[in-house]
Amino acid sequence: MSDTTVNDQRPPQPASRVGRRAFLAGAAATAVLAAAPAATARTRAPVPAPSRTPSRAPGTAPTGGTVVRTTAGSVRGERAGALTVFRGVPYARPPIGPLRFASPRPPVPWSGVRDATAFSPISVQHTGTGGSEDSLYANVWTPDTAGRRPVLVYIHGGGWQLGAGSLPTYDGARLAGRGDLVVITFNYRLGAFGWGLHEDFLDAETGSAANWGLQDQVALVRWVHANAEAFGGDSGNITVCGTSAGGSSTWQLALLPELRGAIRRIVPISAAHAWTPAIGLTPDDARTAYELVAKDLGRTVRGLREVPALALRDSWQKVFAGSPTTRPVASGREYRGPVLDGRWMRGFDWELPTPTVPxxxxxxxxxxxxxxxxxxxxxxxxxxxxxxxxxxxxxxxxxxxxxxxxxxxxxxxxxxxxxxxxxxxxxxxxxxxxxxxxxxxxxxxxxxxxxxxxxxxxxxxxxxxxxxxxxxxxxxxxxxxxxxxxxxxxxxxxxxxxxxxxxxxxxxxxxxxxxxxxxxxxxxxxxGSAAVPExxxxxxxxxxxxxxxxxxxxxxxxxxxxxxxxxxxxxxxxxxx
Missing domain, CATH: 3.40.50.1820 (Alpha/Beta hydrolase fold, catalytic domain)
Structure with a gap:
């Protein structure tokens, strides 16, 4: 796999519906635990309460655990009750420096075994002091790294400005254990770093200049599709689920031609379907917003790749401070979600065909x-x-x-x-x-x-x-x-x-x-469920x-x-x- 072009992350065409499924890691696990019998939806074995924090700090080398091999290298997770958990597994290269406002690239391959027992930093949020641009990592909860279970990818909400896959509410232990699923959460770029448009950010390799957070989500689905078997998942049976902004994203991902065959079903929950002027900037307003930020920081638009992340974040927030009736742009009045760019967002959901997946x-x-x-x-x-x-x-x-x-x-x-x-x-x-x-x-x-x-x-x-x-x-x-x-x-x-x-x-x-x-x-x-009518x-x-x-x-x-x-x-x- 190339580590310089996003095209190499595209999922293989589904040549067979039986057998070869590759969800999160592409190669079989190098060390797996004995498979447990699959439970049905009506009779689940008890599972542990969600674990709120990893037991080891990032960078430490755990002993034992479960090692699997992803397309970029081997990772070691840890057993937590009836599950194995992998935290902070890279699905894309850090979008820092020249890769700020660039399409996601595959992670740089590594040798040896990478620790995957601690969550990565969250993405830069629109408020507060926490977060990092180096945040494009996934978390996996699996009953067993053997077998081919359905895969549920969950996209967090937060108005395209807040949130993280590592928040305690999204701990996948109960869902993976009771549902006998491989559950994935992840981070994507937020706010000014993830949801906008300006031609001065044109990525020469991909021809894209907008919607980097949506592109991150595409990269995650491709990574999941390419890496299923290592985590006990089935690449032919991926369901994408999300809430609010994440619910909107599930719908948009299902409409993208390049993900056809990679997403089997979607579960959009409380989807914030984008429309202007309420939930999204017009292309012209997105350009104006970046130009105002550049002027405020004494840079060109291209030069925004070089300013400190929090300075950029704070300047972006100034553009959208106060009542929407007093702002320099008329759209993005409540949320700044995806922008119509003709590529990743070809139209709003109400304008486009309905998804063809269940x-x-x-x-x-x-x-x-x-x-x-x-x-x-x-x-x-x-x-x-x-x-x-x-x-x-x-x-x-x-x-x-x-x-x-x-x-x-x-x-x-x-x-x-x-x-x-x-x-x-x-x-x-x-x-x-x-x-x-x-x-x-x-x-x-x-x-x-x-x-x-x-x-x-x-x-x-x-x-x-x-x-x-x-x-x-x-x-x-x-x-x-x-x-x-x-x-x-x-x-x-x-x-x-x-x-x-x-x-x-x-x-x-x-x-x-x-x-x-x-x-x-x-x-x-x-x-279906026991207490639910047909x-x-x-x-x-x-x-x-x-x-x-x-x-x-x-x-x-x-x-x-x-x-x-x-x-x-x-x-x-x-x-x-």
């Missing part, structure tokens, strides 16, 4: 309560509205995330439509609840549901749709955006999660059912949406809260697929 599409019942609850992420939160005037001000703030101007009439129409829908469905009508539903539907649930409906009409692959509805604990409320990850990974009981998400018998059952549904879908494309392929006009969570655990319904979504059909605020 899908399990998930949204949460109240996506917006992630931001309107007592501990929202990001900058200082908007005060919770308590009366009609403050409700209209809060709704205007949401609408200004996706439009340069918002009239009083539009605000009034939105409030009235949501209040009428809540009254018709017996839902709360207080100002905070109305504000929450507008936020979650406008930026998330509307496109998720409408794209699912479009796939039901036009798609050629099976699609299963879930409304995840397990309620969080007071003072939090509803089922917020990103609640899913705590139950998919079985990490709801971690100290940082348990107060909000709980750890009672019902929470454990919901987590088990969610894991079983995803793992069975990853195994053969048909989701789940049919999605049809919008029949009870085919699976509601998971709450005292009844699971039931089939027609699309929940469809009245609320009709408000967006009649306007031009969010694109209609």
């Amino acid at each position: 899908m399990m599409v998930v949204n949460t019942r109240t996506e917006g309560s992630f931001w309107t609850g007592p501990t929202p992420p990001g900058p200082p939160p908007t005060p919770v509205p308590t009366d009609e005037a403050s409700l209209r001000a809060a709704v205007r703030g949401v609408l200004l995330k996706g439009a340069v101007e918002v009239s009083d009439a539009r605000v009034e129409a939105c409030v009235n439509a949501y209040r009428a829908a809540a009254a018709a469905e017996g839902l709360p009508q207080d100002p905070r609840s109305i504000w929450t539903e507008v936020w979650g539907d406008g930026l998330f649930r509307y496109q998720i549901v409408r794209l699912s409906e479009r796939h039901a009409r036009r798609g050629t692959s099976a699609q299963y749709v879930m409304d995840f509805s397990h309620p969080v604990r007071a003072p939090w409320f509803g089922t917020p955006h990103e609640a899913t990850s705590k139950f998919l990974f079985g990490t709801h009981a971690l100290p940082e999660n348990v107060e909000q998400f709980g750890d009672g018998p019902l929470e454990r059952q919901v987590s088990d059912e969610f894991i079983d549904l995803v793992s069975s879908f990853a195994r053969d494309g048909v989701p 789940w049919p392929v999605f049809s919008p006009d029949r009870p085919t949406t699976l509601t998971l969570g709450g005292e009844r655990v699971a039931r089939l319904v027609t699309t929940p809260k469809s009245r609320q979504l009709r408000h967006w059909d009649d306007g031009d605020w969010v694109p209609r697929p």
